[in-house]
Amino acid sequence: xxxxxxxxxxxxxxxxxxxxxxxxxxxxxxxLYWYQQILGQGPKxxxxxxxxxxxxxxxxxxxxxxxxRLKGVDSTLKIQPAKLEDSAVYLCASSFTAGNTGELFxxxxxxxxxx
Amino acid sequence: AQRVTQPExxxxxxxxxxxxxxxxxxxxxxxxxxxxxxxxxxxxxxLLRHISRESIKGFTADLNKGETSFHLKKPFAQExxxxxxxCALSGQNTDKLIFGTGTRLQVFP
Numbered sequence: 511x512x513x514x515x516x517x518x519x520x521x522x523x524x525x526x527x528x529x530x531x532x533x534x535x536x537x538x539x540x541x542l543y544w545y546q547q548i549l550g551q552g553p554k555x556x557x558x559x560x561x562x563x564x565x566x567x568x569x570x571x572x573x574x575x576x577x578x579r580l581k582g583v584d585s586t587l588k589i590q591p592a593k594l595e596d597s598a599v600y601l602c603a604s605s606f607t608a609g610n611t612g613e614l615f616x617x618x619x620x621x622x623x624x625x
Numbered sequence: 626a627q628r629v630t631q632p633e634x635x636x637x638x639x640x641x642x643x644x645x646x647x648x649x650x651x652x653x654x655x656x657x658x659x660x661x662x663x664x665x666x667x668x669x670x671x672l673l674r675h676i677s678r679e680s681i682k683g684f685t686a687d688l689n690k691g692e693t694s695f696h697l698k699k700p701f702a703q704e705x706x707x708x709x710x711x712c713a714l715s716g717q718n719t720d721k722l723i724f725g726t727g728t729r730l731q732v733f734p
Contacts, residue, residue, distance in 0.1 A: 513668070541720055552711055552724030553669070566721055601669065605720050614722060616669040
């Protein structure tokens, strides 16, 4: 079974530029998550989708971050304009249902460096 | 406030020594607790969950509601256990995970 795919793996941009990350979850997984992991910290949830609807985006900085999951499969996370503090690894994860089994399947992450 | 605390950033032991990675949580209600692990150059993955009461790769974790703890233990550490370990919790009826800051376990030969 193919795992969660993310691209690009690495991205370096200057502040005030924009960037987009793409995620393809495991086939059949209805729930998709974007997490932000800053160096030395644990992953922090940015947004959760159930199919193509947003379940939780309470910690998404909506003035600069946006995410969509059109057609309930792939998802894109965009940052515009980027700030220095956005430097982090952006992890995409998916799960089969929205119950509390706790098993999220993570991608390899997209490492963003903002200069 | 919902929070997971892992007080140790780094834990170093020799092969064969017992290991305990500490995790304390704060949550109003009945959370589900989990341990996730990230080996070098691999993805973050689930190690074990408290509701399963299972032992995975020799690791166990007991939920202590009185002390609000969920420490991860292994009686005899192996070099291949070297990794980053994250404690996490979720509420009832949700997969949303709140992670701790992680503990890096180093097992020396």
